[in-house]
Amino acid sequence: MELQDIYLHLRRDIEKIEQELTHSIHTEQTTLQHAAHHLLKAGGKRMRPVFVLLSGRFGTYHLENISHVAVALELIHMASLVHDDVIDNARTRRGKETVKAKWSNQTAMYTGDFIFARALQKIAQIKDSDVQAILSNAMMKMCEGEIEQIEDIFAPDQSLKRYLRRIKRKTALLMSVSCQLGAIVSGARDRDVKALAKYGYYVGMAFQLTDDVLDLTGDEKVLGKPAGSDLRQGNITLPVTYALHHATEQDQTKILTYIQSKGTQGALNEVLDIVRTAGGIEETLQLSTRYLKKALHALALLPDSLERQSLQLIGEFIVRRSY
Amino acid sequence: MELQDIYLHLRRDIEKIEQELTHSIHTEQTTLQHAAHHLLKAGGKRMRPVFVLLSGRFGTYHLENISHVAVALELIHMASLVHDDVIDNARTRRGKETVKAKWSNQTAMYTGDFIFARALQKIAQIKDSDVQAILSNAMMKMCEGEIEQIEDIFAPDQSLKRYLRRIKRKTALLMSVSCQLGAIVSGARDRDVKALAKYGYYVGMAFQLTDDVLDLTGDEKVLGKPAGSDLRQGNITLPVTYALHHATEQDQTKILTYIQSKGTQGALNEVLDIVRTAGGIEETLQLSTRYLKKALHALALLPDSLERQSLQLIGEFIVRRSY
Numbered sequence: 001m002e003l004q005d006i007y008l009h010l011r012r013d014i015e016k017i018e019q020e021l022t023h024s025i026h027t028e029q030t031t032l033q034h035a036a037h038h039l040l041k042a043g044g045k046r047m048r049p050v051f052v053l054l055s056g057r058f059g060t061y062h063l064e065n066i067s068h069v070a071v072a073l074e075l076i077h078m079a080s081l082v083h084d085d086v087i088d089n090a091r092t093r094r095g096k097e098t099v100k101a102k103w104s105n106q107t108a109m110y111t112g113d114f115i116f117a118r119a120l121q122k123i124a125q126i127k128d129s130d131v132q133a134i135l136s137n138a139m140m141k142m143c144e145g146e147i148e149q150i151e152d153i154f155a156p157d158q159s160l161k162r163y164l165r166r167i168k169r170k171t172a173l174l175m176s177v178s179c180q181l182g183a184i185v186s187g188a189r190d191r192d193v194k195a196l197a198k199y200g201y202y203v204g205m206a207f208q209l210t211d212d213v214l215d216l217t218g219d220e221k222v223l224g225k226p227a228g229s230d231l232r233q234g235n236i237t238l239p240v241t242y243a244l245h246h247a248t249e250q251d252q253t254k255i256l257t258y259i260q261s262k263g264t265q266g267a268l269n270e271v272l273d274i275v276r277t278a279g280g281i282e283e284t285l286q287l288s289t290r291y292l293k294k295a296l297h298a299l300a301l302l303p304d305s306l307e308r309q310s311l312q313l314i315g316e317f318i319v320r321r322s323y
Numbered sequence: 324m325e326l327q328d329i330y331l332h333l334r335r336d337i338e339k340i341e342q343e344l345t346h347s348i349h350t351e352q353t354t355l356q357h358a359a360h361h362l363l364k365a366g367g368k369r370m371r372p373v374f375v376l377l378s379g380r381f382g383t384y385h386l387e388n389i390s391h392v393a394v395a396l397e398l399i400h401m402a403s404l405v406h407d408d409v410i411d412n413a414r415t416r417r418g419k420e421t422v423k424a425k426w427s428n429q430t431a432m433y434t435g436d437f438i439f440a441r442a443l444q445k446i447a448q449i450k451d452s453d454v455q456a457i458l459s460n461a462m463m464k465m466c467e468g469e470i471e472q473i474e475d476i477f478a479p480d481q482s483l484k485r486y487l488r489r490i491k492r493k494t495a496l497l498m499s500v501s502c503q504l505g506a507i508v509s510g511a512r513d514r515d516v517k518a519l520a521k522y523g524y525y526v527g528m529a530f531q532l533t534d535d536v537l538d539l540t541g542d543e544k545v546l547g548k549p550a551g552s553d554l555r556q557g558n559i560t561l562p563v564t565y566a567l568h569h570a571t572e573q574d575q576t577k578i579l580t581y582i583q584s585k586g587t588q589g590a591l592n593e594v595l596d597i598v599r600t601a602g603g604i605e606e607t608l609q610l611s612t613r614y615l616k617k618a619l620h621a622l623a624l625l626p627d628s629l630e631r632q633s634l635q636l637i638g639e640f641i642v643r644r645s646y
Contacts, residue, residue, distance in 0.1 A: 027467075029474045086432055109409055109432045110470060117466035120459040129452035136443040143440035144350075147433060151352050 003045055006313045009306065010053050013063050017049045020071045024118050035099050035111040039078055042094035042224075047207075048073040050314070051175060052182035055196045057307040059186030068125050069181045072135065075119035077174060080142055082112035087150055088233040095224035131181055138177045145169025153234035156259045158241055164205070167212075172204030195301040202295035203315045209288035210319055212237040213281055216272060228272045232263060238287070242280030251278070285319070292319045326368055329636045332629065333376050336386050340372045343394045347441050358422050358434040362401055365417035365547075370530075371396040373637070374498060375505035378519045380630040382509030391448050392504045395458065398442035400497060403465055405435035410473055411556040418547035454504055461500045468492025476557035479582045481564055487528070490535075495527030518624040525618035526638045532611035533642055535560040536604055539595060551595045555586060561610070565603030574601070608642070615642045 007014070025036040049070035056066040084090070085098040086108045092098060100108035123135055148166050152158055179200030183193040214223065215230045216239055223229075230237050236259065244255055251274045258266035275281075295315045302308050330337070348359040372393035379389040407413070408421040409431045415421060423431035446458050471489050475481055502523030506516040537546065538553045539562055546552075553560050559582065567578055574597045581589035598604075618638045625631050 027470070029470050031473070032470050083432060083436060086429055105428045105432070106409055109406060109428070110473060112432075113406060113466050114470055117463040121463045124456040124459040124463075127452055127456065129450055129455060132452060132455050133447040133450070136447040140440040140444045140447075143433075143436050147350070147352050147355050147437055150354070150433060 003047075003314065003317055006310050006317065007050055007054065010050065013053055013067075014046060014049065016063065017046070017053075017067055017070050017074075020067055021074055024071055024075060024122060025115055027114070031103070031107060032111060032114055035103055035107055036115055038096070038099055038102065039082060039093070042096045044074075044078075044094065046074060047314075048077055048174060048178040051178035051200055051311075054307045054310055055179045055182030055188070055200075056186040057305065058183050058192045058196065058302065059188035061186050066182055066185050068122050069131065069185055070178075072119045072122035072126070073174065073178050073181070075115050075122065076135075076139060076142075079112045079116040079119060080146070082108050082115065084146065086112075087146065088229075088235065090225065090229065090233065092225045095221075126185070128185070131184060134177055134181060134184075138173050141169045141173055145173075149235065152236065154236070154259050154262045156236065156241075156244060156256055158236055160238070160241070163236075163238055163241065167205060167208040168201075171208040171211075172201045175204030175207065176200035192302055195298050198298035199295050199311060199315075202291045202298060203311075203318060206288045206291040206295065206315065207318050209238065209284050209291065210321065213239060213284050213288070214321075216276055217281060228268055231258075231272065231275070232268060234259075234262060238284045239278075239280030240275050242283050243275045243278035246280070247274055247278040288319050292316070326370075326637065326640055329633050329640065330373055330377065333373065336376055336390075337369060337372065339386065340369070340376075340390055340393050340397075343390055344397055347394055347398060347445060348438055350437070354426070354430065355434060355437055358426055358430055359438055361419070361422055361425065362405060362416070365419045367397075367401075367417065369397060370637075371400055371497060371501040374501035374523055374634075377630045377633055378502045378505030378511070378523075379509040380628065381506050381515045381519065381625065382511035384509050389505055389508050391445050392454065392508055393501075395442045395445035395449070396497065396501050396504070398438050398445065399458075399462060399465075402435045402439040402442060403469070405431050405438065407469065409435075410469065411552075411558065413548065413552065413556065415548040418544075449508070451508070454507060457500055457504060457507075461496050464492045464496055468496075472558065475559065477559070477582050477585045479559065479564075479567060479579055481559055483561070483564070486561055486564065490528060490531040491524075494531040494534075495524045498527035498530065499523035515625055518621050521621035522618045522634060522638075525614045525621060526634075526641060529611045529614040529618065529638065530641045532561065532607050532614065533644065536562060536607050536611070537644075539599055540604060551591055554581075554594065554598070555591060557582075557585060561607045562601075562603030563598050565606050566598045566601035569603070570597055570601040611642050615639065 021040060025040065027033050027036070052066055052070040052073060081093065082099050085093060086100045086105050090098050091101045099111050123132055126132065145166055149170065152166065176197050180193055180197035183196045212230065216228060218227055220226050231240060240255065244252055247255065254266055255271050255274060258271045292315050296312060299308055299312055344363060348363065350356050350359070375389055375393040375396060404416065405422050408416060409423045409428050413421050414424045422434050446455055449455065468489055472493065475489065499520050503516055503520035506519045535553065539551060541550055543549050554563060563578065567575055570578065577589055578594050578597060581591070581594045615638050619635060622631055622635055
């Protein structure tokens with residue numbers, strides 16, 4: 001089953017979101033029009049809009065109201081990806097060149113700024129100061145997460161706590177907010193809003209953990225970027241930290257040397273092989289599954305419905321896709 | 324008379340704004356702490372906060388309420404400067420290295436993102452959706468202005484209309500919003516809010532026009548950057564466009580060649596001399612004075628007060644400083 005099959009009944013609304021997305025970043029400026037649409041056209045699962053729509057079903061669902069939130073969230077996500085690729089010096093994303101690779105860091109900077117400005121315009125159309133506060137708080141925390149990721153580049157001594165906080169800010173927060181806002185804007189009951197926000201947070205954590213695994217184990221064609229990109233860019237994830245403490249002493253040294261030399265000493269492929277077999281993959285997937293369980297517990301607090309089932313299937317898909 | 328003398332009676336409140344500014348960009352991350360404070364410590368006239376405070380006096384003035392707006396506006400301004408310097412490839416600002424020059428484009432990008440995120444946090448503390456809408460609309464238009472400036476780099480065929488729109492978005496808008504929001508947040512009468520917004524817009528236009536003149540005529544020590552920086556970076560301002568139409572044919576060709584070759588053919592100093600003597604400086608200053616007059620007309624709609632007098636003096640100072 002593909003992810004899109006899970007929410008087939010929302011297909012028409014998702015198409016409208018897609019149209020609104022394309023429209024929202026239209027500009028007469030040539031470079032900007034191409035750069036901004038470059039990422040949009042590369043596709044994407046549009047998970048955040050999907051979460052908004054599904055959560056919106058727990059209240060009084062009007063596409064018109066929640067579409068602005070859905071589009072704003074996807075724009076924030078896209079803008080952060082464009083800037084992240086500058087920070088990570090990433091060449092490819094979703095099987096295509098990144099904006100920074102195809103154009104320049106400079107262009108990527110203002111393209112991200114532009115998409116972000118359009119997100120703000122969308123948010124302003126929402127006219128609900130609580131919604132705006134939640135969104136701006138999320139943006140601020142994501143930015144802080146981005147900065148922490150920068151600080152932690154090629155830093156080998158990372159606690160689990162710090163790693164989890166980073167992925168919370170990087171991924172889980174916006175997914176939580178997607179669920180939360182879809183429910184709030186459609187007037188869902190407060191306890192349902194809270195349950196959905198929790199679900200979004202736990203599923204977001206599970207999502208990023210499996211993403212970090214897939215980066216090491218996945219196929220380049222599927223990933224849309226070379227395997228081992230995280231380590232190459234100095235983003236030290238849980239499987240790597242685990243290997244640093246559980247591999248043989250000789251292998252630990254090889255990993256440490258690679259990291260401390262910022263990838264200039266040692267062979268990435270050899271280090272990746274060590275990491276893949278040191279047990280960290282399994283540890284990380286187990287942690288991901290524990291987060292998924294928490295997500296499903298949160299879901300169980302909600303009234304049963306097609307949407308609740310969709311959210312459950314999405315959560316399970318997220319963890320299952322890593323096999 | 325210095326600018327600060329005009330609002331001496333607000334000195335204590337401005338010091339509090341300064342403290343809140345410093346506090347608002349505090350972070351444990353080392354590079355970011357240094358980069359973000361680098362621009363703050365380079366100083367600045369803090370005109371936007373001053374406008375907020377002065378306009379706040381036309382309603383019921385509580386520093387606590389309007390300080391968030393003042394700080395948010397200055398943060399937005401600072402973030403835009405950091406990103407502008409990336410786009411302009413600028414090496415110096417306010418007599419110091421720019422963030423991009425001292426660190427890198429990458430660092431400048433996320434430093435601007437960080438300051439901007441903190442601005443958003445400040446705005447979220449304001450809890451007034453109208454205020455938030457006004458601010459996000461201004462941010463969006465500034466971003467569009469930034470993009471248009473990029474499109475117009477080394478473009479010789481610029482209409483006056485396009486130029487004025489660019490400086491409206493780049494400068495006048497945020498100054499107008501500063502005046503407008505200071506008044507709104509302190510509950511000033513609607514007609515006073517409108518008059519102050521108009522004043523801010525016209526003074527902002529006058530300000531940027533004189534800035535564009537000073538870039539050509541000013542002393543490097545005073546400017547904090549080399550004279551002729553705009554032209555060097557490809558930012559074609561009104562005095563240059565004027566010279567392109569009014570200098571001798573031979574001199575017009577020299578300017579055009581410089582611009583079309585993006586500064587690789589022809590000597591900048593020679594082109595600057597042509598521009599300085601072609602009559603465009605006077606034209607631009609006259610236009611600046613016309614905007615100032617409109618600003619003063621808007622002020623005349625307000626009840627007389629120490630603050631109204633301060634705003635008048637500020638407006639006159641802005642145009643006078645170009646001599």
